[in-house]
Amino acid sequence: AQSVTQLDSHVSVSEGTPVLLRCNYSSSYSPSLFWYVQHPNKGLQLLLKYTSAATLVKGINGFEAEFKKSETSFHLTKPSAHMSDAAEYFCVVSLFGNEKLTFGTGTRLTIIP
Amino acid sequence: GAGVSQTPSNKVTEKGKYVELRCDPISGHTALYWYRQSLGQGPEFLIYFQGTGAADDSGLPNDRFFAVRPEGSVSTLKIQRTERGDSAVYLCASSPGLAVQETQYFGPGTRLLVL
Numbered sequence: 001a002q003s004v005t006q007l008d009s010h011v012s013v014s015e016g017t018p019v020l021l022r023c024n025y026s027s028s029y030s031p032s033l034f035w036y037v038q039h040p041n042k043g044l045q046l047l048l049k050y051t052s053a054a055t056l057v058k059g060i061n062g063f064e065a066e067f068k069k070s071e072t073s074f075h076l077t078k079p080s081a082h083m084s085d086a087a088e089y090f091c092v093v094s095l096f097g098n099e100k101l102t103f104g105t106g107t108r109l110t111i112i113p
Numbered sequence: 114g115a116g117v118s119q120t121p122s123n124k125v126t127e128k129g130k131y132v133e134l135r136c137d138p139i140s141g142h143t144a145l146y147w148y149r150q151s152l153g154q155g156p157e158f159l160i161y162f163q164g165t166g167a168a169d170d171s172g173l174p175n176d177r178f179f180a181v182r183p184e185g186s187v188s189t190l191k192i193q194r195t196e197r198g199d200s201a202v203y204l205c206a207s208s209p210g211l212a213v214q215e216t217q218y219f220g221p222g223t224r225l226l227v228l
Contacts, residue, residue, distance in 0.1 A: 043116070043117075043220055044204070044219040046216050046218075049216070051213045052213075090155050090156075099169065100161060101146075101148075101158060103148075104155050105154060105155050106153075106154070106155050
C-alpha cells in the first residue's frame with residue numbers, strides 16, 4: 001500500500017518570500033508522485049509530477065519539487081510567493097503510474113500581503 | 114478545448130433517496146476516475162474505468178454505490194439509499210490513458226448534501 005503525509009496542515013508566508021510545503025511518502029515500490037493545487041471553487045490542477053526520470057521536477061507557476069528516496073520526501077518549493085498562490089495543495093502518490101491516486105490531507109497556503 | 118464536466122454542480126437530497134451523478138470526460142480520454150472529497154480532507158479514490166469496464170472498484174465504500182460507463186465515454190455514479198455520511202464533493206477525472214506520463218484532468222465536482 002502507498003500513502004503520503006503532508007506535515008503541515010496550514011502554511012503562511014509573506015508575499016515575495018520562499019514557499020516550502022512538506023510531503024513524505026510511503027510505498028512498497030518506486031512510486032509516481034504528484035502535487036495538485038485546488039483554488040477555491042475550482043477544480044484540481046496538476047502542478048508537477050515525478051515519474052522516475054529527473055529527481056528535480058519543475059512545474060507550472062514557478063513551483064518545483066525534489067524526489068529524495070533516502071528521505072522518502074517530495075517537498076514542494078517556490079522561490080517567491082505570489083498572492084495568487086493562495087490555495088490548498090495536495091501531495092499525491094500512485095503506485096502504478098496513472099491508475100488510482102492516493103491524496104494527502106492537504107496544506108492550506110496563505111499569502112500575507 | 115472543453116474540460117471534464119460534471120452535472121449537477123450541487124445536489125440536495127433526503128436520507129434514503131437515490132441519486133445519480135454524471136461525468137462527461139474530455140473527448141477521446143479512455144480512462145475515467147471517480148473520487149470523493151469530504152470536508153477538510155483530500156480526495157479519496159472510488160473507482161476507475163478503462164474504456165467501458167471498471168478496472169478497479171476497490172474504493173467504493175459499500176454496495177450502495179455503483180458506477181457505469183456503458184459506451185466508454187460518459188459515466189454515471191449511482192448512490193442508493195443515501196445516508197448523511199454520503200455528503201461530500203464527488204470528483205470525476207479523465208486521462209488519455211493509463212501510461213505513467215498521462216495526466217488526470219479533474220472536473221469541478223458535484224457537491225452532494227444528504228439531509
